[in-house]
Amino acid sequence: MTFNDNVRIDTSKVSKRGGGARRGGMIAGGGIGVALLLALGSQLFGVNLNVFAPALNQALGSGSVISEPQPGTGSLEGCAAGADANRDVECRMAAASDSLDRYWATQVGNYRAPAPVVLFSGQTQSACGAASSATGPFYCPGDETIYVDVSFFDTLSRDYGASGGSLSQMYVLAHEWGHHISNQIGTLQSVGRESGPTSGSVRLELQADCFAGAWVQNASTVTDDQGVPFLKPVTQQEIADAMSAAAAVGDDRIMESSGVRVNPERFTHGTSEQRQRWFQVGYQQGPTACGTFDVPAAQL
Numbered sequence: 001m002t003f004n005d006n007v008r009i010d011t012s013k014v015s016k017r018g019g020g021a022r023r024g025g026m027i028a029g030g031g032i033g034v035a036l037l038l039a040l041g042s043q044l045f046g047v048n049l050n051v052f053a054p055a056l057n058q059a060l061g062s063g064s065v066i067s068e069p070q071p072g073t074g075s076l077e078g079c080a081a082g083a084d085a086n087r088d089v090e091c092r093m094a095a096a097s098d099s100l101d102r103y104w105a106t107q108v109g110n111y112r113a114p115a116p117v118v119l120f121s122g123q124t125q126s127a128c129g130a131a132s133s134a135t136g137p138f139y140c141p142g143d144e145t146i147y148v149d150v151s152f153f154d155t156l157s158r159d160y161g162a163s164g165g166s167l168s169q170m171y172v173l174a175h176e177w178g179h180h181i182s183n184q185i186g187t188l189q190s191v192g193r194e195s196g197p198t199s200g201s202v203r204l205e206l207q208a209d210c211f212a213g214a215w216v217q218n219a220s221t222v223t224d225d226q227g228v229p230f231l232k233p234v235t236q237q238e239i240a241d242a243m244s245a246a247a248a249v250g251d252d253r254i255m256e257s258s259g260v261r262v263n264p265e266r267f268t269h270g271t272s273e274q275r276q277r278w279f280q281v282g283y284q285q286g287p288t289a290c291g292t293f294d295v296p297a298a299q300l
Helices: 031-038 054-062 082-087 089-105 152-160 166-185 200-221 236-248 251-257 272-285
Strands: 014-016 117-119 123-126 129-132 138-140 145-148
Touching (some): 082 089, 089 166, 123 145, 138 166, 145 166, 152 166, 166 200, 200 236, 200 272, 236 272
Antiparallel strands (some): 138 145
16 A cells, blocks of 8 residues: 555654574575464464463563563654655554554554554564564564564565565554454453364454454545545555465465465464455454454354
8 A cells, every 4th residue: 555645654653673683594495484383373473372371471461571672773763754654664664553553543442552563673572582583573462562574574475475565564564453452352362272273363363364454444544643644545456465465374375385284273374265355354344344253163
């Protein structure tokens, strides 16, 4: 999607960190996709469910953070307007975060914003543990923070076949924001470590896809403080870019591309078809249609 050049960006909703050196080979090749898929943590992008350690369970209950985050080490001062978001991926994340925050504040009662989105390079620390390029973007419920290494967007296109494009990138962020909404409304807390085609993990990821679609459908109506819409109306090509990103990270697609037999009992995120379909449900019907925990298995 394209931002209106003169829309003003509130960059306070994003922070930027430096990081440690990248680990060689962490994001290259197909093997890491399998490793991440079979781990019930963040897989390419999702929610980090490392909330099963006692300390993190306590953190979720109290709102405390068990890991000391790194201080901000970068600046987003060059991200003042929509024109900056159209040319620079970090500014695009800042502008999309501003839009997402304003949208969800109108949709959820007693809405609370997530902690500022963390843009990092290489490695950083979260309340769910270490984050690196290999894990991809994820939401950590322990500190209610979205973590994004923007180099992942190149990986998504190069290694997983997504078509690219600005909405492909913003869909990833909107999906993570969807996990924050699930956290607020209580569905995230109902998910355990189970896997399988009808598991809570799959339902949670499909709900985030649906919430992402709901934002996209309304994104051109969200305005800055001066009443300027953040984004121009979405085009069919941009929707196709988002669909391509959703399809690229379906459990079945990752297993196939990694040379692993497709085993539905290992699913944690849903198939490519499901991820695309639930995005479209949100896009066409809005967030109230995103009750993935309420539908029978046959309707997932």
